[in-house]
Amino acid sequence: MPIPRAVPKRPPSEGRRFFLGGFPLVILILGILGIGSCQYNLSKMTSAVGQASDNTLAEPGIAVLAIRGEIISTEWAVKAVKNWQADANVKALLIRIDSPGGLVAPCQELSVALRSFRKPKVASMGSVAASGGFYIAVATDTIYANPGTITGSIGVIMEAIEFSGAMEKLGVRSEVIKSGRYKDSGSPFRAMRPDEREVLQGMLMNVYEQFVADVLKGRSLMTEEAVRALADGRVYSGEEAKLLGLVDEIGGYEEALLEAVRRGGLPLDKEPGITYEDGQISLLGQLISGDLPFLDPVKSAAASGLTMKYIYRPGLF
Numbered sequence: 001m002p003i004p005r006a007v008p009k010r011p012p013s014e015g016r017r018f019f020l021g022g023f024p025l026v027i028l029i030l031g032i033l034g035i036g037s038c039q040y041n042l043s044k045m046t047s048a049v050g051q052a053s054d055n056t057l058a059e060p061g062i063a064v065l066a067i068r069g070e071i072i073s074t075e076w077a078v079k080a081v082k083n084w085q086a087d088a089n090v091k092a093l094l095i096r097i098d099s100p101g102g103l104v105a106p107c108q109e110l111s112v113a114l115r116s117f118r119k120p121k122v123a124s125m126g127s128v129a130a131s132g133g134f135y136i137a138v139a140t141d142t143i144y145a146n147p148g149t150i151t152g153s154i155g156v157i158m159e160a161i162e163f164s165g166a167m168e169k170l171g172v173r174s175e176v177i178k179s180g181r182y183k184d185s186g187s188p189f190r191a192m193r194p195d196e197r198e199v200l201q202g203m204l205m206n207v208y209e210q211f212v213a214d215v216l217k218g219r220s221l222m223t224e225e226a227v228r229a230l231a232d233g234r235v236y237s238g239e240e241a242k243l244l245g246l247v248d249e250i251g252g253y254e255e256a257l258l259e260a261v262r263r264g265g266l267p268l269d270k271e272p273g274i275t276y277e278d279g280q281i282s283l284l285g286q287l288i289s290g291d292l293p294f295l296d297p298v299k300s301a302a303a304s305g306l307t308m309k310y311i312y313r314p315g316l317f
Contacts (some may be wrong), residue, residue, distance in 0.1 A: 003062070006042070008187035016128070023116055025238045028145060028225060029140050038268035044253075050308065054207075056087055056089065056159070056275065057087065057089035057090060057122065057273045057274075057275050058271065058273065059273050060089050060091050060093050060264075060266060060272075060273045060276055061243055061266070061273025061275065062087060062091065062093070062094055062257065062260050062261060062264060062266070062272045062273070062275075063080075063084040063087075063089065063090045063092070063093045063094070063274075063275050063276075063277075064093075064094045064095075064096060064257075064274055064275070064276045065080060065093065065094070065095045065096070065100075065277050065278075066095075066096045066276070066277065066278040066279070067095065067096070067097045067098070067099050067110075067133070067136060067161070067278075067279070068098045068099055068278070069081075069095065069099055070099065070100065070101070070102045071099055071101060071102025071103060071106050071107055071110075071132050071133075071136075072102055072103060072105050072106065072312065073272075073279075074104065074106040074107070074109050074110040074113075074279075074303055075109075076277070076279050077110050077113070077277065077279060078109055078110055078113040080129060080238060080277040081110075081113040081114060081117055082113065083247050084117070084275070085116075085117055085118065085119070086121040087275075088270065089273070089290050090275065090292055091120070091264030091265060091266055092119055092120040092121065092122065092123060092260040092261070092263050092264030092266075093114075093117060093119060093120070093121040093122070093140075093260070094121075094122050094123075094256055094257055095114070095121065095123050095124070095136070095137070095140060096124045096126060096253060096256075096259040097123060097124070097125055097126060097133045097136060097137055098125075098126030098128060098129065098133075099128060099129065099130075099133040099136075100128050100132075100133060100153075100312040100313060101130060101131030101132025101133050101134070101135065101310045101311035101312055102132050102151070102309060102310070102311055103132075103307060103309055103310075104132075104156065104162065104308045104310055106296060107132035107135050107136060107310050108135075108210075110136055110139075111135060111136055111138075111139040111214060112141035114136065115139050115217075116141060119264070119266055120263035121139075121140040121141050122141065122142045122143075122144065122216060122255070122256050122257075122260045122263065122310065123136075123137040123140040123142070123143045123144065123259075124144045124185060124251075124252070124253050124255075124256035124257070125143065125145040125146065125149040125151055125238060125247070126146070126149065126253075127146075127148075127150065128149070128150045128151075128312070129145065129149060129150075129151050130150055130151050130152060130153035130311075130312035131153040131154070131155065131236065131309075131310040131311045131312045132309070132310035132311055133151070133153075133178075133312075134151050134152060134153065134154065134215075134217070134246070134289075135154075135211060135214065135310050135312055137151075137218075138217070138218030138219060138230035138269070139214070140217050140218075141263070141291060142248045142249065142256075142259055142263075143246075143247040143248050143249070144247065144248070144249045144250070144252070144255055144256040144259065145238030145241055145242065145247040145249075145250060145251075146238050146250070146252055147237065147238050147250055148238060148240040149237065149241075150235050150237070150312070151235065151236055151237075151238060151241050151246065151247065152230065152234060152235045152236040152241060153233055153234065153235045153311075153312035154210065154212070154227075154230060154233065154289070155208060155232065155233035155310075156204050156205075156207045156208045156229060156308055156309070156310060157308070157309050157311060157313070158186075158200060158204050158306055158307070158308050158309075159306070159307065159309070160186045160188065160192070160306055161188050162187075162188050162189075162190070162191060162192070163166075163188055163189075164189055164190050165193060167189065167311075174187075174190070174213055178187070182196060182199060185199065186200065186306040188309060200306070202310060203308075207259075208231075208307055211231070211279065211310060212224075212227060212228060212231055215227050215231070218271065219245060219246065221245060222245050222246075226244075226245065230244060230246065235312060238250060249254060250308055259273075268296075282317055
C-alpha cells in the first residue's frame, strides 16, 4: 500500500542559464530554491503555530497525523484531531510519531485530545518515539514500532544552566529582589541550594506520577509494578518494547496504515482516501522564524526559567 505524500512534487523549473560566477550564483540558486518551495511551505509555517487545515475527505478514509521533532506546541494537532472527530468520512486515525518528546503540557494536551477521539486510532513509531513521543502513542488503541525504533524513556527532566562562575571571572554580579525564598529557583546567575533542589524534585516527581498513570491507562494489560520497573528513563528498541508490553506489534508505516484501514471498516483491497496533517515547517520557514531544530537544546538551556519535559535527550548536543 503506497505511503501518502505530504508534500506534492514541485513541477520542474524551466531551465535558464545565468552567466554569473562564484558567490552571487550560489545566492541566486538558493533564493530560487527557497522561493520555489515557499508557496507550499507557507501553509506549513501557519499550521506550525496552531492552525490546522480544514482537510476533509470526499469519501470514507483515514486521517494521518505526523508528529516530528521536539514537541513545543500541539495546538495545530489538537485542532486537527477535533476536526476529524466531526468528519463522518474519517473512519480511523493513524498517528505517525518520529519524536524524542518535548514539553510536558503540549504532550498532555494532545494525549487528552486523542483519548477523546471516539474512532479507532493507531500509532506508528518511526526512528524515535521516546518519552513524550511514547506518552502520545499510549493514548491510541494499537501501537506499531519498527524493530529498531528507539522508544520508552518514561520519565521527566528539568533543565537549567548555571554560569555564575563565568560571571565571577568577568566581574559581573547579579542582584535580585524577590518576594519569597524560592522565587528565583533555577536562576542561571547562582548555584542551586539543596532545599531548592528538593522542592523542584518534588514537583518533578508529581509530573512523573502523571506520566506513569497515563501509561497505565493506555497499557491496560500491564501491571503498575511492571510499568514502574520500566519507567526509570531508559530507552528500549522496538523489539524489546514489544516483548515488554510497551508496544503491540512490530511493523512500519504501511502495516500500521493497514491496521487503521481494517479497524475503520474500510475495504482492504482498495487504497484508502487519506487526509494528512504535519506541523513541520520548511527549511526556509525555519530560517525566517529562527526555529531551527538543531538549536532546540541550546534554546532550552538558555531560556529563562525552568521547563519540565517528557523528552529523551542524553546530552545538550
